[in-house]
Amino acid sequence: xxxxxxxxxxxxxxxxxxxxxxxxxxxxxxxxxxxxxxxxxxxxxxxxxxxxxxxxxxxxxxxxxxxxxxxxxxxxxxxxxxxxxxxxxxxxxxxxxxxxxxxxxxxxxxxxxxxxxxxxxxxxxxxxxxxxxxxxxxxxxxxxxxxxxxxxxxxxxxxxxxxxxxxxxxxxxxxxxxxxxxxxxxxxxxxxxxxxxxxxxxxxxxxxxxxxxxxxxxxxxxxxxxxxxxxxxxxxxxxxxxxxxxxxxxxxxxxxxxxxxxxxxxxxxxxxxxxxxxxxxxxxxxxxxxxxxxxxxxxxxxxxxxxxxxxxxxxxxxxxxxxxxxxxxxxxxxxxxxxxxxxxxxxxxxxxxxxxxxxxxxxxxxxxxxx
Numbered sequence: 001x002x003x004x005x006x007x008x009x010x011x012x013x014x015x016x017x018x019x020x021x022x023x024x025x026x027x028x029x030x031x032x033x034x035x036x037x038x039x040x041x042x043x044x045x046x047x048x049x050x051x052x053x054x055x056x057x058x059x060x061x062x063x064x065x066x067x068x069x070x071x072x073x074x075x076x077x078x079x080x081x082x083x084x085x086x087x088x089x090x091x092x093x094x095x096x097x098x099x100x101x102x103x104x105x106x107x108x109x110x111x112x113x114x115x116x117x118x119x120x121x122x123x124x125x126x127x128x129x130x131x132x133x134x135x136x137x138x139x140x141x142x143x144x145x146x147x148x149x150x151x152x153x154x155x156x157x158x159x160x161x162x163x164x165x166x167x168x169x170x171x172x173x174x175x176x177x178x179x180x181x182x183x184x185x186x187x188x189x190x191x192x193x194x195x196x197x198x199x200x201x202x203x204x205x206x207x208x209x210x211x212x213x214x215x216x217x218x219x220x221x222x223x224x225x226x227x228x229x230x231x232x233x234x235x236x237x238x239x240x241x242x243x244x245x246x247x248x249x250x251x252x253x254x255x256x257x258x259x260x261x262x263x264x265x266x267x268x269x270x271x272x273x274x275x276x277x278x279x280x281x282x283x284x285x286x287x288x289x290x291x292x293x294x295x296x297x298x299x300x301x302x303x304x305x306x307x308x309x310x311x312x313x314x315x316x317x318x319x320x321x322x323x324x325x326x327x328x329x330x331x332x333x334x335x336x337x338x339x340x341x342x343x344x345x346x347x348x349x350x351x352x353x354x355x356x357x358x359x360x361x362x363x364x365x366x367x368x369x370x371x
Contacts, residue, residue, distance in 0.1 A: 063094035077367025108365040143175040234337035238264035307341040309368045
């Protein structure tokens, strides 16, 4: 009988405690989140709730904050901190880089994330800020109506591309960045279009996709690649080629002539890989050959780091994968497609063990390479 009494007493005491404003704000944001988000938040908060220790973590954070203040930066890198610590006798008592890493589970990035002045680097803050409050039915319908009015399309892929362009152009506009919130509200993409009154065409939402071409010959595929290159020029990637084929299929409509443009996947199957197709079919074109050679260069890890930090300086923040791809294409275009920065896949594979996020964390912790 004693146990229930203690439980009730504890519950009454907890209920009597005034709610912290931050706790109320967090709960308002999380009220309608799915289980995955709730588990993510719980894990992130649990790592922050630790029993009182010997104060070494606090001392490390004080040293990091003092270093950041004296150097005039927000996030001290490993190199900057080490140089600051060794710059005078007054700072030699500060924890070393290795001591700070040990205190924060072996990660310099976690130590920097724990600094009060850099909440934007906290992955929990990034995820909640990026996703934002839950969208209402009306907001989803408004976004769909605007998208359909501007594009005349009805595919989920088209909406995603339009939403990305619109959010980048308008900054604070409130529209779902992907189709997932819309599907969550209405159950499916088709149901969302029906609820909004958008007509999907005679063949449904997949109607604008090119039909599968069967029995295509190597000559037919090569002719399609040459025609596409005349329209697209560089960068001649499989993604841009597939988008071009989709546009041609949409304009082909109900023509009696057979549609004979194959997908990028079929091209890769026939030539073993996309680069082989470009080399064989377009190798006589100087612009295509130069761009292909540039994309096949194996860069050193220092070259990869320099490219990532050049993009970082251009954006003023760590680049997302899509931001880096756009920056890389813009840099290549600026040089007439004769010089290509390293690809995002090279950076992710070699610096992040296959993960763009891990590569970014590693590059931030290491700091810019010496020029």
